[in-house]
Amino acid sequence: MAYTSQEILEGLAEIVAEETGLPTDAVVSEKSFTDDLDIDSLSMMTIVTHAEDKFGVRIPDDEVKNLTTVGDAVSYIEGAQAA
């Protein structure tokens, strides 16, 4: 069963909110993890670990640096679960 991009966005927003204390509605596609959401590298890796768990995908470390925005992460996870 694959998650839709909307479900991934909602799930990711919950993970980010849990890690950062931001409201879930602040976590939208165009936001940059570092510039807009002020997420440091250790927090980003924590979010990735939880996202892998939640969506049953693998996000290699080399890919994480390409995930600039929330939308990038949603797209990557959507593609990875299809693979």
Added chain:
Amino acid sequence: MTAAPASRDVVVTGLGATTPLGGDAPSTWAAALAGESGARTLDNDWAEKYGIPVTFAATIKVTPDQVLSRPETKRMDPSTQYAMVAAREAWQDAGAPEVDGERLGAVVSSGIGGIWTTLDGWDTLQERGARRMLPMTVPMLMPNSPAAYVSLEFGAKAGAHALVSACASGAEAIGYGVDMIRAGRADVVVCGGTEATIHPMPIAAFAASRTLSLRNDDPQGASRPYDVDRDGFVIGEGAAIVVLESAEHAAARGARVYAKIAGVGLSADAFHITSPDPEGTGQVSAMRRSLEDAGVTARDVVHVNAHATSTKVGDLTETASIRTLMGGEADHVRLSATKSMTGHLLGGAGALETLFTVMAVHERLAPPTINVANPDPELQVPLVRATPEKLPDGDIVALNNSFGFGGHNVALTVTSA
């Protein structure tokens, strides 16, 4: 006319705590004066699941998730969470002093460190593999994490330190804070101790060392220092933090002063890894050095907060040491064993008992020692029992003793401001 304070005098201007007796310092002190016990039966299956022979502990009264934000509780080991709760209270209690970060220190100790995080990480690795290990695991488990987070919280750049000396850690941290101010490296230091070890592994380990009380049918009566029927300590958790300040700095901003930390005395037994030297040589040295450092004598001491954990050997060694040091003057001391109420906070104990000693001097009230139905006939110092006792007016001197596995001895001399 009041003389200007000497530049090296160190005063206490803020207090904070989260303990088995209360979620802050005032409620903890009030419960101690009322003779309440913080021990309770554990609501879990550790006894059945692991065969742990102890089914109770002095658990924290107000859990940090009621005080801290959700991201904070996720990023900090419980030991750091307790320290943060207490540090914020102490800082506010001190009036949130305006101080240059370069002149502000943080010294927060834990005897054992982030053991919940360490063991959770090991469970994760075994059950789910390395990919599931959380990236924050190392900064959460490191024993300097409470000191580091307190330093981050207040911008303390004069130094962040975590001295480790088992159950003397919290007192040693405060002693180190005093030294930082006296040496001119800081004007204000946020310091104290914390511990969060009510986890089945450390409880099983302490039980294996035969140091825990097994009085499962009466948790509140289990911690009974100096009672003939004492059978070991009650494991507790929590944190206590004090704000220390040079007397000059405190006076310049008109801060409320609770008391002075006038003397720091340290020693090591170099005798046995867990047993105190039965001659008490190291304990006597620590107390003597502390009083000398404060420029007072044994006959000035009116109150001692004993380390007294409720073990057969430890309790009596300490009172024999006090008698050796003070001779007949020990008859004038009011001795309190507050672990009878709080349980043993391990790395937090020395800080909490320093806080109690500061409050005892400030309010001229020695807190009670509960559960002493039949005082040990070998007890050599007058004990404050069921109700608090008044301390004299005028200039008074008190001691807090804290001793740790490894033979670490710390004695802090607290004097009226």
